[in-house]
Amino acid sequence: EGMNAQDLGKILHREPTEIVKKLFMLGIMTNQNQSLEDDTIELLATDYGIEAQKVVPEDIGDLDKYFELSDNNQKDLKKRPPVVTIMGHVDHGKTTLLDRLRHTHVTEGEAGGITQHIGAYQVDIEGRLITFLDTPGHEAFTEMRARGADVTDIIILVVAADDGVMPQTIEAINHAKAANVPVIVAVNKIDKPGANPNHVMEQLSEYELIPEDWGGNTIFVNISAKTGQNIDEVLEMVNLQADILELKADPDRLAVGTVIEAKLDKGRGPVATLIVQEGTLHIGDPLVVGNTFGRVRSMTNDRGRRVKLATPSTPVEITGLNSVPDSADKFVVFEDEKTSRQVGEERAKRAELNDRQKAHRVTIDNLFDSMSEGELKEVAVIIKADVQGSVEALRQSLEKIEVKGVRVNVIHSAVGAINESDVSLATAGNAIIIGFNVRPTSQAQQEADSEDVDIRLHSVIYKAIEEIESAMKGMLEPVY
Numbered sequence: 001e002g003m004n005a006q007d008l009g010k011i012l013h014r015e016p017t018e019i020v021k022k023l024f025m026l027g028i029m030t031n032q033n034q035s036l037e038d039d040t041i042e043l044l045a046t047d048y049g050i051e052a053q054k055v056v057p058e059d060i061g062d063l064d065k066y067f068e069l070s071d072n073n074q075k076d077l078k079k080r081p082p083v084v085t086i087m088g089h090v091d092h093g094k095t096t097l098l099d100r101l102r103h104t105h106v107t108e109g110e111a112g113g114i115t116q117h118i119g120a121y122q123v124d125i126e127g128r129l130i131t132f133l134d135t136p137g138h139e140a141f142t143e144m145r146a147r148g149a150d151v152t153d154i155i156i157l158v159v160a161a162d163d164g165v166m167p168q169t170i171e172a173i174n175h176a177k178a179a180n181v182p183v184i185v186a187v188n189k190i191d192k193p194g195a196n197p198n199h200v201m202e203q204l205s206e207y208e209l210i211p212e213d214w215g216g217n218t219i220f221v222n223i224s225a226k227t228g229q230n231i232d233e234v235l236e237m238v239n240l241q242a243d244i245l246e247l248k249a250d251p252d253r254l255a256v257g258t259v260i261e262a263k264l265d266k267g268r269g270p271v272a273t274l275i276v277q278e279g280t281l282h283i284g285d286p287l288v289v290g291n292t293f294g295r296v297r298s299m300t301n302d303r304g305r306r307v308k309l310a311t312p313s314t315p316v317e318i319t320g321l322n323s324v325p326d327s328a329d330k331f332v333v334f335e336d337e338k339t340s341r342q343v344g345e346e347r348a349k350r351a352e353l354n355d356r357q358k359a360h361r362v363t364i365d366n367l368f369d370s371m372s373e374g375e376l377k378e379v380a381v382i383i384k385a386d387v388q389g390s391v392e393a394l395r396q397s398l399e400k401i402e403v404k405g406v407r408v409n410v411i412h413s414a415v416g417a418i419n420e421s422d423v424s425l426a427t428a429g430n431a432i433i434i435g436f437n438v439r440p441t442s443q444a445q446q447e448a449d450s451e452d453v454d455i456r457l458h459s460v461i462y463k464a465i466e467e468i469e470s471a472m473k474g475m476l477e478p479v480y
């Protein structure tokens, strides 16, 4: 709520009536209690010869504010291992390759030591580490990116030599391009009789992945994940690519990074695998992870060994958090526990509020129940349609609906696709969105999914009306 004439009167040491008069002279009709727009306040302040400045309260819960990565030109940065994600079409050998890599180059004295699945692991080749994210496929990668977590430095694109480029291969290429992450192509299954690596190269050339031999700059390696052929070469190429990228980080600061995966463990409580992106994570560090916080109680590496610290690009499983974070959440270590707790509590509070609002989100499916519980005094609706005629027809019919004293209130209607601002409005006004011959934009759909806003798409007017009316009467036919 903005300030009104009374509030302003107090600040300016003037009678509220004078403020109202002044505003009237400036062409703004208001009374003493009506809250004023920022613009109006500014106008008034200027008239009194002072400058109005809106005080934006410091947003202590904004974790991104504390999440800072080093600028690569900064001094004192040290080389860090590359973080690699394996992508490719289903059955082309991603899992086989991940397993194969996992079992090669086990550090001496640790033979057979790699048994833990923590969501990421490191291999050591001649003293150089490479970190692999252990979830093959695109979802993890896409989700991370959607949430602003760019942890992957290099993508290994696995293409089976006997199958060639397939839909998910193309999808992976598009993800890599969108994220601006370099691709190394591993042409897999070359042990198979039907293998045709040349054909794969030809196909990929159409997607701007052109081998060096053909004048391009994409690294291709022919491998067999099954027999282990050329696996070392893949690792060498990863290191080569890492050198080109000059991956660096500052190990001497407070750690920040990203959650790879997290779960609730019966004995140990919340457990999260973090990948350190900057700084060094220590036992005892106070940290905020997504919407939760705590202190690092224990750290375990990908070999199930207890460790005391984790440097950049290292994945570790930690305990000591208050609750389970989500994968792709960011984490930030704080200097002192007090700040960490403040930020963490603020975020936890906010997340809880958000969840509660979501739980009360009105949808077609819970309309009747919400009405029966007396929670709902009116059903808020937003109408978007392809033509004005349909907007009006829908609006008029919907506003006529009345069930048990509850009516439909159209809080917004317009011609056009369902956009993000419609979804924000629906979130704020707890409304259902009806789209008539229009669809949501992809951002709007994403937003609606994350906020649990109900979007109903129709192409027959009476069906749209019937759906709302039936839902209000609790007579909605179950959908199978």
Ligand code: GDP
Pocket (backbone or CB within 6 Å): 088, 089, 090, 091, 092, 093, 094, 095, 096, 097, 136, 188, 189, 190, 191, 192, 223, 224, 225, 226, 227
């Ligand atoms: P993903 O779906 O990409 O993870 O593929 P998988 O790793 O599960 O592999 C699918 C199938 O291909 C499995 O039966 C593997 O044994 C087989 N496979 C994977 N790599 C090779 C290889 O290099 N040569 C042969 N002959 N088969 C392979």
